[in-house]
Amino acid sequence: MTIPxxxxxxxxxPPVSARWAALEAAFRDRALRFGFSEIRTPVLEKTELxxxxxxxxxxxxxxxxxxxxxxxxxxxxxxxxxxxxxxRALQANRGTFSEWPxxxxxxxxxxxxxxxxxxxxxxxxxxxxxxxxxxxxxADAEMITFLHGFLEETGLRGISLEINSLGDPGCRxxxxxKLSAFLSSREERLCEDCRRRRAQNPLRVLDCKSEGxxxxxxxxxxxxxxxxxPCREHFGAVEGxxxxxxxxxxxxPRMVRxxxxxxxxxxxFVIPGMGxxxxxxxxxxxxxxxxxxxxxxxxxxxxxxxxVERVLMLLGEGGSPVPATEVFLVTSGSRxxxxxxxxxxxxxxxxxxxEMDYEGRSVKSQFRRAxxxxxxxxxxxGESEAERGAVVFRDMAAGAQEELPKEEAIRRxxxxxxxxxx
RNA sequence: GUGAGUGUAGCUCAGUUGGCAGAGCACCAGGUUGUGGCCCUGGUGGCCGCGGGUUCAAUCCCCGUCACUCACCCCA
Numbered sequence: 339m340t341i342p343x344x345x346x347x348x349x350x351x352p353p354v355s356a357r358w359a360a361l362e363a364a365f366r367d368r369a370l371r372f373g374f375s376e377i378r379t380p381v382l383e384k385t386e387l388x389x390x391x392x393x394x395x396x397x398x399x400x401x402x403x404x405x406x407x408x409x410x411x412x413x414x415x416x417x418x419x420x421x422x423x424x425x426r427a428l429q430a431n432r433g434t435f436s437e438w439p440x441x442x443x444x445x446x447x448x449x450x451x452x453x454x455x456x457x458x459x460x461x462x463x464x465x466x467x468x469x470x471x472x473x474x475x476x477a478d479a480e481m482i483t484f485l486h487g488f489l490e491e492t493g494l495r496g497i498s499l500e501i502n503s504l505g506d507p508g509c510r511x512x513x514x515x516k517l518s519a520f521l522s523s524r525e526e527r528l529c530e531d532c533r534r535r536r537a538q539n540p541l542r543v544l545d546c547k548s549e550g551x552x553x554x555x556x557x558x559x560x561x562x563x564x565x566x567x568p569c570r571e572h573f574g575a576v577e578g579x580x581x582x583x584x585x586x587x588x589x590x591p592r593m594v595r596x597x598x599x600x601x602x603x604x605x606x607f608v609i610p611g612m613g614x615x616x617x618x619x620x621x622x623x624x625x626x627x628x629x630x631x632x633x634x635x636x637x638x639x640x641x642x643x644x645x646v647e648r649v650l651m652l653l654g655e656g657g658s659p660v661p662a663t664e665v666f667l668v669t670s671g672s673r674x675x676x677x678x679x680x681x682x683x684x685x686x687x688x689x690x691x692x693e694m695d696y697e698g699r700s701v702k703s704q705f706r707r708a709x710x711x712x713x714x715x716x717x718x719x720g721e722s723e724a725e726r727g728a729v730v731f732r733d734m735a736a737g738a739q740e741e742l743p744k745e746e747a748i749r750r751x752x753x754x755x756x757x758x759x760x
Numbered sequence: 761g762u763g764a765g766u767g768u769a770g771c772u773c774a775g776u777u778g779g780c781a782g783a784g785c786a787c788c789a790g791g792u793u794g795u796g797g798c799c800c801u802g803g804u805g806g807c808c809g810c811g812g813g814u815u816c817a818a819u820c821c822c823c824g825u826c827a828c829u830c831a832c833c834c835c836a
Contacts, residue, residue: 342827397834401761419836448836453761455830464836531833547833597835606836617836645836670795700789705796718795730795739794 346452346460357650361492362445365465368488369443372480374467377442379423381449385413390630391422393598395538402450416449419597420466421624421641422631428470429633438471445646457615457648466621468641475572478603478623479579481640485619486585489607489644494652497618500590501580501605502561503573504541506625509566510601514540516559527554545594560591569602576603599624603640609652618652619644662712665751667694667719668704674719681717681748688755709734715754717747 343349350358366376385405392399404416417423424442428435445465452458467484469477482499489497505513521528521536521543528536528543532551535542544555565573580587587605595604604622621642628637665685667678678694685692693711695704701718708716718730723741731747732739742750 345827402834450835452834453832454828455832458835462836466836545834595835615835620836643836648836668795701795702790703788703796707796709796716796720795732796734796737794737796 344460346454348459348461354650357653358646361646361649362465364491365443365445365488368484368491369467372441372467372484374441374443377424377427377444378446379417379420379427379444381416381447382414383417383423383426385415387422387426387631388415388418390632391425391597391599391627392419393539396598398450398597402452404449404451418448418450420444420446420448420464420643421468421597421599422627424466424468424641425627425631425637425639428637429628429631432635439477440470441467442470443467455615457645457651459647463646464643465646466641466643468639470637470639473572473625473638475575475603476579478572478576478640479583481621481642482576482580482605483583483585485607485621485642485644489619489649492649492653494609494618494649497607497609499585499587499605499607500593501576501587501603502590502593503565503569503602504561504594504600504604504622505565505569506601509564509569513559513561513564516564517541517544520558521555524554527551539598541594544592562589562591572602595620595622599627599630601625605642607644615648617645618648662691662714663693663708664690664714664754665692666704666708666711666713666716667692668701668708668716669694670701670718670720672698674724678717678719684748685751685755688752690751690755715751717751 369376385403388403389399394400398418403418405413406415408414424444428440428442443466445463447461447463449461451460454460467481469481482501486499504510517540518536521532521540525533525536527550529546529548529551532543532546532548535546541561543551544558546552546555562573577587590606593604593606600622602623602625604620606620607618608616609618610616619642621640623638623640625636625638627639628635667681669675669678675696675698682692682694693708693713695707699707705716713734716730716732716734718732720730723729726741726743728741728743729747730739731742731750
């Protein structure tokens with residue numbers, strides 16, 4: 339019996355791994371153009387980091403984290419998201435970041451112990467970016483534009499952008515009060531989960547998808563109408579900047595993020611008609627997080643993360659094929675193996691993708707392999723040619739074949755390398 | 761955590777109202793050929809997910825279990 343992988347954790351195999359690499363390269367490229375530098379944080383963090391940032395009452399912390407005691411009895415957690423670790427790293431290395439604002443991006447695996455299904459894994463991967471040190475609504479617009487452009491660049495179609503503002507400590511408590519009062523008046527019509535949520539985290543009730551709750555809260559007070567002056571102004575400026583750069587969006591005052599640290603602007607890129615896993619990328623502003631994590635300094639910040647598996651799923655099969663073999667060396671008889679092997683290494687050294695068969699298969703079988711690998715040229719080492727110091731040189735696409743002295747064959751293959759060099 | 765579906769060859773899947781396990785693709789060899797593709801012939805390859813039960817006999821029926829998939833929930 340072979341050993342299967344852990345549930346919800348998948349091997350990324352070719353050719354998917356190639357598309358994966360291409361997507362990551364595109365993200366990295368775009369991040370660098372926006373002035374972001376890469377940060378790589380550990381996969382393991384102290385459990386406290388996520389409990390304090392993501393929120394004790396969120397599903398992520400309550401029942402989805404990979405948490406365990408290490409050998410010294412300390413509670414550790416495999417990161418369920420990327421923002422809190424980046425903020426921690428920023429605070430811990432405060433001295434190395436002298437110039438503000440700070441722009442950081444990351445890529446890597448995240449872990450949540452959920453029941454796997456389409457577009458949802460236990461080890462999944464995110465690309466994310468965080469912008470620290472500015473309250474400006476232009477920062478919000480920059481991040482949304484960054485993400486919007488990236489998704490467009492990948493070729494994704496039919497994505498829509500939803501934005502909202504959750505207010506800040508100046509206005510959210512008042513809204514919470516209003517909403518709580520409203521919800522208690524509708525308590526009988528709420529689902530079981532929402533009755534519990536109502537007390538702990540009333541905003542989450544708005545995010546409930548059950549029919550009954552949706553109807554019961556159809557006329558719930560809107561966050562956007564309860565914003566204080568500064569928050570309203572900020573949100574208006576973000577909307578204005580987005581319009582100015584031609585990005586269309588819809589307001590969704592019911593959009594609540596699953597993490598507690600967000601305030602003011604939040605946004606989500608969704609694909610309609612994709613079922614429950616419709617969020618491809620999402621983010622928001624989290625001006626209070628640094629202080630929640632015990633920092634003395636207030637660090638305004640905004641960031642986003644996108645689900646790599648979900649993007650690739652939506653992109654489907656297209657793009658990034660495995661590079662084809664250029665030259666296949668066919669041996670007619672095992673006595674040519676070592677000579678062909680020397681050619682192969684020589685060609686690879688010249689930057690040419692060369693392959694051969696080591697197993698002594700029939701010439702026919704070797705040609706079949708060359709064909710499937712997409713080889714442009716095949717060189718055959720055969721008995722009758724060997725006596726004349728020659729090889730058979732075949733151009734697969736043209737179907738042309740000729741016997742060439744070895745020196746001439748090598749010259750032609752080297753030209754192939756030169757073409758690539760230019 | 762809840763519910764449904766599926767586990768048979770490397771892959772995609774048939775199958776037997778219970779009676780020696782099948783196809784296509786792939787792989788290997790041979791034929792044909794312009795030394796490859798198309799075509800023809802042959803061959804390798806299976807604890808029929810695992811454990812129990814019923815039966816003369818179980819891949820098939822029953823119970824359990826594990827895995828995968830999908831949905832709910834939640835999220836990227």
